[in-house]
Amino acid sequence: MGISKEPPLTSFATHCDWRTVHTIGYQRQPNSGGSYWERGQTNVSTCTLPELRGLRLGPYKSEAGYRIMTTNIEVGGLGIINPGDRVTVFAGQPVTSSGVVISLPPLFVHHLHVNKLSPAHINFHYFETHADFAVGTDPDSFGEGARSALGYSRDMPSGYVMVVDRSALDIWGDVTVDDVRSKEANGTALEYYLEFAFRLAPPQLKLRPVSLFWMFQPCDGLYHELSTSFGNGFNTFNVQAHDTLVWWSGVMPADGKLLPENPWLHTHRARFAGFLLLKASLSALNFSCDEFGVSEVSGEHSRAADLTAIRARLMQSGQVVCYDDPTVADYITIKGSPREGVAAGVYERQGRVRCTPWSFTRGERYSIFGFFKPRFRTIARHMGMHLALFLHVDLQSDKSVDAILVGESFNPCTPRDEPLRSVWDPWDARANRSLRVTAYGPVPREGWNASSFKVQVARNASNTTSDRHANDHLIDAFDKFFKGSYRMGVVRRGGPSTIAPGYTWLN
Numbered sequence: 001m002g003i004s005k006e007p008p009l010t011s012f013a014t015h016c017d018w019r020t021v022h023t024i025g026y027q028r029q030p031n032s033g034g035s036y037w038e039r040g041q042t043n044v045s046t047c048t049l050p051e052l053r054g055l056r057l058g059p060y061k062s063e064a065g066y067r068i069m070t071t072n073i074e075v076g077g078l079g080i081i082n083p084g085d086r087v088t089v090f091a092g093q094p095v096t097s098s099g100v101v102i103s104l105p106p107l108f109v110h111h112l113h114v115n116k117l118s119p120a121h122i123n124f125h126y127f128e129t130h131a132d133f134a135v136g137t138d139p140d141s142f143g144e145g146a147r148s149a150l151g152y153s154r155d156m157p158s159g160y161v162m163v164v165d166r167s168a169l170d171i172w173g174d175v176t177v178d179d180v181r182s183k184e185a186n187g188t189a190l191e192y193y194l195e196f197a198f199r200l201a202p203p204q205l206k207l208r209p210v211s212l213f214w215m216f217q218p219c220d221g222l223y224h225e226l227s228t229s230f231g232n233g234f235n236t237f238n239v240q241a242h243d244t245l246v247w248w249s250g251v252m253p254a255d256g257k258l259l260p261e262n263p264w265l266h267t268h269r270a271r272f273a274g275f276l277l278l279k280a281s282l283s284a285l286n287f288s289c290d291e292f293g294v295s296e297v298s299g300e301h302s303r304a305a306d307l308t309a310i311r312a313r314l315m316q317s318g319q320v321v322c323y324d325d326p327t328v329a330d331y332i333t334i335k336g337s338p339r340e341g342v343a344a345g346v347y348e349r350q351g352r353v354r355c356t357p358w359s360f361t362r363g364e365r366y367s368i369f370g371f372f373k374p375r376f377r378t379i380a381r382h383m384g385m386h387l388a389l390f391l392h393v394d395l396q397s398d399k400s401v402d403a404i405l406v407g408e409s410f411n412p413c414t415p416r417d418e419p420l421r422s423v424w425d426p427w428d429a430r431a432n433r434s435l436r437v438t439a440y441g442p443v444p445r446e447g448w449n450a451s452s453f454k455v456q457v458a459r460n461a462s463n464t465t466s467d468r469h470a471n472d473h474l475i476d477a478f479d480k481f482f483k484g485s486y487r488m489g490v491v492r493r494g495g496p497s498t499i500a501p502g503y504t505w506l507n
Helices: 147-152 166-170 307-315 427-431 450-461 467-482
Strands: 019-030 038-049 052-062 066-074 086-095 107-118 121-129 153-155 160-163 171-179 190-200 211-216 237-240 244-251 256-267 272-278 294-298 301-304 320-324 331-334 345-348 353-355 358-360 365-372 382-385 387-394 402-406
Touching: 019 052, 038 066, 052 066, 052 171, 086 107, 086 121, 086 147, 107 166, 107 190, 121 211, 121 402, 147 153, 153 256, 166 171, 171 190, 237 244, 244 301, 256 272, 256 320, 256 353, 272 307, 272 387, 307 320, 307 365, 365 387
Parallel strands: 211 402
Antiparallel strands: 019 038, 019 066, 038 052, 052 190, 066 171, 086 153, 086 160, 086 190, 107 121, 107 171, 211 387, 237 382, 244 365, 256 358, 256 387, 272 320, 272 365, 294 301, 320 353, 331 345
């Protein structure tokens, strides 16, 4: 690990009684992409103790410059987490055979997701890890045992637990990891394992259920079998090589309070220059493109005259709930490490998200602003971008809710008659309509398949007859959730008739 003098960071599941239960396939290709994938098999091992559960995949033997992808990882069906379990800590991370955690670099965790994929509930970020979750500003904290990998472990807020609901049997994982070592510095194989670990609260502890809101940008990426040539499977929006502002608004679907203890953000730091979450609508903020100096607005694209001035004006509104702390660096510059084959360069870190307490009400509006500019890897004219904010909330319930709050209109002052200028333009601009969310109920499990699921989702979404009522349906879904009639999920309504008439896309 770099040259850090701290003790090596090891997984809290290191001393678990790991047992191999079966094997799983994986795919491997160069990071640069291409149509050819090599295929292989590796072991699946489990650990099931009363207060510690884990899943390990491996070993993987990776080479510099290669990507490894594993999908359809069974989690719930193996008893790793079960209905009623109370999770206090989740860790998703690459480890050595002895349980030493491997940070970025040399391994870039593009994503490690624990997904809910039941017919009644879709959530691709129930628990998750991304490369930019690595923490700290020490340029020597990387590699095996580095403390920067502490960011790959997520604690629930003090006094709270995530209560696993009855959809546990439909929980699956998928993970993609890039080996970002330099071939010139080190061409040897790197052996590692991928670990999903859960620490559970003992039954005698009295703790409150915590809920998770994933606030996500409206965009055109369409998942899995629903993808089209207009979308991309990673659900990104496009940021160009100049100062850019993006914004959207939405509603809070239930009464509750924000727990400001440990919010986090996923984005791509090469262009990320900050964000703000405000407890106000765009109109209440008196936002307009002309007033704030935003021009060339078309779909995902915009050009901001002065991002610093826009941020300062919004910060002075008195409505800011969450923001990035600009005094905490969100990338490090490494001189290189021949011993570990790490190339000199810039590598992402989490930075810090700060929030203030917020008691919100059902139907209360929020707005999110994202600031982007070229910071490193500036040669790229276009860069796919995420802006996903994760918040723990207390909904005063005996259940834990995990819900995707997808915003409504993306950059909503887009002129109707302006031609699109973005190579990844979203379909809301082509169709001149907002991206709204609505909720869907359960699909009978018996005889379920992907085709019937699409039909059922479309049927449920068709009950929302106009965009202006979509938020009412999202709120209604929470009412039904708390009454126990069905679990929570969201879908995106509509879509341009030129792409997929009659379909409703999953988020």
